[in-house]
Amino acid sequence: MTDTRLRADRVYRFYRAGDEETLAVQGVTLELAAGEVVALCGPSGSGKSTLLACLAGIDEPSGGTVWIAGERVSGRTEAERARIRARRVGAMSQSGNLFGHLTVLGNLRLAQSLAQGRDLPDASELLAELGIGTRAHAWPDQLSGGELVRASLAVALANGPSVLLADEPTGELDETTEARLLSLLRQRAENGAAVLVASHSQAVARAADRTLYLEDGKLA
Ligand SMILES: Nc1ncnc2c1ncn2[C@@H]1O[C@H](COP(=O)(O)OP(=O)(O)OP(=O)(O)O)[C@@H](O)[C@H]1O
Incomplete structure (x- = not known):
């Protein structure tokens, strides 16, 4: 039996x-399933970001159902969705998911305090793994595009998520940094997370266990 971490049924x-x-x-x-890295590909405007937001419980689908680690996340109040997200989901968005009034480390600590009392990764180690250890005390608006992407991913990973949903996490990165980030995602999957990465990058598709193609909002 597979250990299903994320399930979506006829989401609109x-x-x-x-x-x-x-x-x-x-x-x-x-x-x-737990342990999988899956790439979500498709042309610009095909619905990747919208789908990720629905899967993460950030957005409420117009129809259909989403379950995270067996818990239904759709059809709930914003507060209930936020509670499930804080404990179970790491969501990294293209526009960044950091609060501007907190430092990078402050953002990670906030994510960890909301996740509450579980076996959480060390925030400073996480930043070092992503190659931005020296930017821990920087404010989000002091980061370069590539640093901001990595800081956003660090925040998404800070709660030790069961499901990681990342929207174009490597768009701003050079090849070496992209490879480093992909190996970190693989490592998280090996530790039991399910990872879904929306991307136009061939390197992401090559690193994934399988690829889902979205076209006009439908899976091919
Ligand atoms: N808030 C919104 N209001 C109205 N239409 C929207 C909104 N957000 C997205 N759309 C539309 O929904 C469709 C899917 O957009 P989405 O951003 O999900 O695509 P995408 O595959 O992530 O694109 P990209 O690869 O360019 O990031 C597009 O036609 C887009 O214009």
Whole structure:
């Protein structure tokens, strides 16, 4: 029996603006097991970020159901979704997921305090592993694009998530740093997480166990 960490059943997400409706995600069904690294590929605008936000419990799908580690995350209040996210989910977004009024280390510590009383990774070690140990006391707006991406990933990993969802984590990185980050994701999967990475990078697809292709909001 596989150890399912993430399950989505017929997830839809529509955006409405006036009379216009965008069908960003259309009936996505998927499952991720502990130990897997899965790449989510697809052209720009195919719905990758929207799908990740629904899977992470950041956004509420217009239809369908999402479970994280067996716990239903869709169809719940924002507060309930936030509680599940804090304990179970690491979500790294393209726009960054750091609070500007906290240092990098402060952001990691906040994520850890919200996760509460579990076996959490050492925040300083996590930053060192991502090659930004010297930026621990920097403010988010003092970071370069590549540093910000890595700091965002460190925050996503700070709660020792069961499910890690990363949106273009290597877009701003050089090849060596990208390889380092991919090996860190692999290591987290080996420790039992399920990892889903939305990316246009061939290196990410090569490093993954399998690839999901999204086109016009549907899995191919
Ligand atoms: N808040 C929003 N309101 C209205 N439409 C939106 C919103 N966010 C995204 N969309 C639309 O939904 C579709 C999917 O967008 P999404 O950002 O999920 O795609 P993506 O595959 O992540 O793109 P990229 O690779 O460029 O990041 C696009 O047509 C986009 O314009």
